[in-house]
Amino acid sequence: MSRPLRVAVIGAGPAGIYASDLLMKSDTPVEIDLYERMPAPFGLIRYGVAPDHPRIKGIVNALHKVMEKDELRLLGNIAVGEDVTIDELKQFYDALVFSTGATGDRDLDIPGSDLEGSYGAAEFVGFYDGNPDFKREWDLSAEKVAVVGVGNVGLDVARILAKTGEELHVTEIPDNVYEVLKTNQAKEVHVFGRRGPAQAKFTPLELKELDHSPTIEVVVNPEDIDYDEASEAARRESKTQDMVCSTLEQYAIRDPKGAPHKLFIHFFESPVEILGEDGRVVALKTERTQLDGNGGVTGTGEYTEWPVGAVYRAVGYRSDAVTGVPFDPNAAVIPNDGGHVLTEPNGEIVPGLYTTGWIKRGPVGLIGNTKGDAKETIEMLLADYADGKLDEPAKPEKDDVITFLEDKGLAYTTWDGWHQLDAEERRLGEAEGRERKKIVEWDEMVKHSRKDA
Template sequence: MTTPLRVAVIGAGPAGIYASDLLVKSGTDVQIDLYEKMPAPFGLIRYGVAPDHPRIKGIVMSLHKVLEQEQIELIGNVEVGKDVTVEELREFYDAIVFSTGATADRDLDVPGSDLKGTHGAGEFVGFYDGNPNFSRDWDLNAEKVAVIGVGNVALDIARILAKTADELHVTEIPDNVYENLGRSAIKEVHVFGRRGPAQVKFTPQELKELDHSPNVEVVVDPEDIDYDEASEEARRSKKAVDQVCQILEGYAMREPKNAPHKIFVHLFHSPVEILGEDGKVTGIKTERTELDGTGNVTGTGEFHTWDVQQVYRAVGYRPEGVKDVPFDPERCVMPNDGGHVLSEPNGEPVPGLYTTGWIKRGPVGLIGNTKSDAKDTTTMLLEDHANGTLTPAPKRTREDVAAFFEAKGHPITTWEGWHRLDAAERAAGEAEGRERKKIVEWDDMLKHSGPQDIVD
């Protein structure tokens, strides 16, 4: 009798769940343990998507169906490299797939980036999404703030900062977030991008939604609507680019909406310095840029100073490595050939180790892009299995894994535990007429989703 292929997938966000689903659907006899360092699954969907995006959060429904499959077991509250080593995991699994994503912020290399009042996008997202690893309180005393970056995360931050607390109370935000937003003094949000309308990374739907609130007006300077030959070609070749340009043009040409809160989208402005006094942000200095014919820009030598008291940098997330696994600190990815983790410095595949998602290719693209990543990775893994190149793990049952963590005295959360936590959050939300109210504190999540002796 053959034994199933034993695989550990590290990271229970979309990338890890898609990879698990493909392995199950391959027809191979497989058992997958899906590890997650948080007490709850879903990664980016739970802790990286703005709470007023139920359309995107609907992806959880499809991820739920994947995790309901009997071949997949959720093991939460376990950080690989800290609570368990990779070598210890090799005792139980023939292959390990890393899909650990990214939550750290990339730095902004301009003077003044260390002033009080400068924040990484991930810090603020972690706050408003109730991630227990981030602050529970947020200073929103500034009246004018800057957001640097022209991707969807920048739009999320701008929108959350501009909306009222009551508008967001219908979502799943926890009480501490609602209370902080209720004290907000913010009236103006200034979003800066160094290139033009055809080069921004917004998606059309996100850009449209920016203006849906009656309390928010999006303002674009008509002088920031400009295209060169490469920009026009981008509009012709990609429908989404053309749609974004049309939306920005509409914002630039319309009559004032006269909403109390305003989001200014400033294109062709490259931040060169964050200004401060007594260690605190007092403004931001930008250089006006212009297109060079290729879709890139050059500086004009014309500088502008903007009165802001906070700066949020939404210039990209930074994946972080896992202890004892090769990691490229320059590119912030696990070196790979499209699926296998590669050793350094010789670049040979590390037997039994694979990678997918942002830790594989960097934090770019939409959630759906992780599906093609997962396909490439799982294809390589299954080919190695078929060729007999994987070393069978000596301990091959889920009971062995459970006994290992029990001996360590380390509580793990399960799929059944997630259902208990989910029910508790929905009950808390229902009491206030909402679908859900997120439970924030780590120990409180464990009380619902951990072993029953903790729950009881």
């Protein structure tokens, strides 16, 4: 075939960009259109990383290098499955790769989860990261707050709640987020994990950085430092897990430093109910657990009611279906065999459709896992192409899809448009001595991205 392989990658977060990079590094000539529902690229790197973690946002620099390549074109502000259908896209591409990630909250299936003051962690992350899909106001009147979940998202939520608005004003947070954070009344933040330190899903650096804030006192009960044989094995087998346990041990034995905000990390406390009065959260009820010898836990029948005015459920993200693409609602993933989209779990391959990232395997793992996902998927796609298994698109010319989008009246954004939006956010931040100030409103983002259109 004399023309390049034409691929649409749907979702411009790390998963989609890594998949695009691998395609461009292959021996196969390619043209890639990277579709993004938001006006701006980078997915959870822009809208899922806490604003006081610029180190992690440095990943954007690496993603920029991929996005600058000539074979790759960004088409933002387009909801695939809604603004354009899957069948419409198939006219222009040999293959479609879905990398739409996960932004919703998994359910915490206990009574009281629907009370006022019970929040999904993803909702709060969307608020403080200025995601235009999420609300602009937040009630931070509770003086005692619970966070359920001992992963990095739970840690981020707890840290943001324990910091002051002034500490966070130096970051890229929008004005509305700063104004809300200034009103934060939280003096105690309690993080709850069902199992022990050896099962916590923190990364060591995130855990250590909790103590860097002068306003936060990290408190761990020495009685919560407990290991069974499987827990000890987990420490021996993973340097990362051993570092997490060591840091928690240090928190448990050190003298108080006298910071005004207390951040308690509780282990062996399994949430069983969120208690309310007049429809509002007043406490979290937990059952004390104990290790079972295999790294799991069993209940002890000992219950505690923790008086709190808000509960944040940080028990995992959940992906949403893409209209026109098979979806497993129980696992909240696109059914797949490691790369090919399937009609159902263990079903038949849907020709020309592939998936990678969290929508493929669920919202677990770090950047390294995302790269491994992309490698597996792209190897399958390229093998199918080499074997002649991909259908020829009806309109394979690069400009055909642009004509189609413009005929539909879609105000799509581009990579040049991202540079315009980026420059405006940096200009706004520079006026206040900050690196950038994020623009929140969707229409404003589109306006700045398309000012030269």
